[in-house]
Amino acid sequence: MGNKAITERNKDFAKWYTDVVRAAKLCDYSCVKGCMVIEPNGYAIWEKMKEILDKKFKELGHVNVQMPLLIPESMLEKEGELVNGFAPEVAWVTMGGSKQLDERLAIRPTSETMFSDYYATHVKSYKDLPMLYNQWCSVLRWEKETRPFLRSREFLWQEGHTIHSNEEEAKKEANQMIEVYNWFHNEILAIPSIMGRKTEKEKFSGAEYTLTNEALMYNGVALQSGTSHYFGQKFSEAYGIKFTNKENKEEYAYQTSWGTTTRMIGGLIMVHSDDYGLVLPPKIAPKQVAIIPIGNDEEVLNLCNEYKEKLNKEGIEAYVDLTEKSPGFKFAEAEVNGIPVRIELGKRDLENNKITFARRDTREKIEKNLLETIQKDMYERAKKRRDELTFEAHNKEEIEKILNTQPGFIHAMWCGDIKCEEEIKQIKGCKSRCIVNEKAIDEKCVCCGKDAKYHVIWGIQY
DSSP states (O other), X not given: OOOTTSOOTTTOHHHXXXXXXXXXXXXXXXXXXXXXXXXXXXXXXXXXXXXXXXXXXXXXXXXXXXXXXXXXXXHHTTSHHHHHHHGGGOEEEEEETTEEEEEEEEEOSOOHHHHHHHHHHHOOBGGGOOEXXXXXXXXXXXXXXXXXXXXXXXXXXXXXXXXXXXXXXXXXXXXXXXXXXXXXIIIISOOOEEEEEOOTTTSOTTOSEEEEEEEEOTTSOEEEEEEEEEEETXXXXXXXOEEEOTTSOEEEOEEEEEEEETHHHHHHHHHHOXXXXXXXXXXXXXXXXXXXXXXXXXXXXXXXHHHHHHHHHTTOOEEEOOSSSOHHHHHHHHHHTTXXXXXXXXXXXXXXXXXXXXXXXXXXXXXXXXXXXXXXXXXXXXXXXHHHTEEEOSSHHHHHHHHHHOOOEEEEEEOSOHHHHHHHHTTTTOEEEEEEEOSOOOSBOXXXXXXXXXXXXXXXXX
């Protein structure tokens, strides 16, 4: 039996997800439809994500900047594919005080436009390149259907935008950054993820190609949680980003962009959490160890504080719960908030020279510190679940049968024809998640039966 405030996961997954979000106090609804208030517990997770990723970005030579929130309509329209891709989701500012603006201003849905405009005025020579910029900010997209963390109108993210003097270097950057996201998901979030390339239909508007990081949630639905785009010279040509190369000839620059969002928090919940609340891998948990004194004995309290200091010195985020609540309430609160390890210490434990450790992920009581083991075990459980929900299909009928039984990742071959991709999409909204193999394939297309060109993972998505 789980937490009474949380719907059983296997009975109603969508309700269970919302219940965990609310019970763990990660976010709340606001007076603006589709926009959420990220509460301290939720924001602390985002801060931890930001801290780890920002360090990695800087190790690779990137620096942080801040671009304007508002984009003139004329600037946005310079790159046709981009504006067409985002047009239905753009929110516009039309008034300044009581005065009608001469030109509408888009509230940032993404920042390719503003970065390109900046680069156009600051790049003159190959000696100025590369420029490796990143920004942490919020963006606004007027989504029709919203869900906390997974799809909201305003959300937090990071977006990297880089510019290079040659194609090879830019492509290397795009590949490098999708590998960073893959490392982050597998090693830090303990979420087994797959890297691949998006099909032409599913790629980012304006990109030559899009690389993606795809994960499978507990219920078999896919979640895209990190993408990297290679633009080639498309934006440079649209915005006039030229430089003088080593041969003293004028050339258009090569660009990439890459980003990930607070959607990762939703992924953490859906992959790891249970009917008792949030479950966090130790490497991403803002608080890793909860030390809970049983009673008010001074010697017990002193020892609790001593343990906290020792753990903090080892780089482990520990705290002592000194609130005036019962031990049982404190245990439950640490559990619903996903604290990886709980230490229980009372006068009797002190007399018996014994300390009780409780693992959040398995709810076992043990007598040693297992943060590294917990991290590894959570990844292995998530991988086992993903593998259980990974299937093969050789025709459309098999795809439909799988989706009618249990959604998941479906490996199936594809000829590369968008018509076949559209036909497969008619089966319960099944979309291509990513291309995992573009080498010669001696198999037939799952849709039309012609020779296949690509090994593709398919599935339904958030």
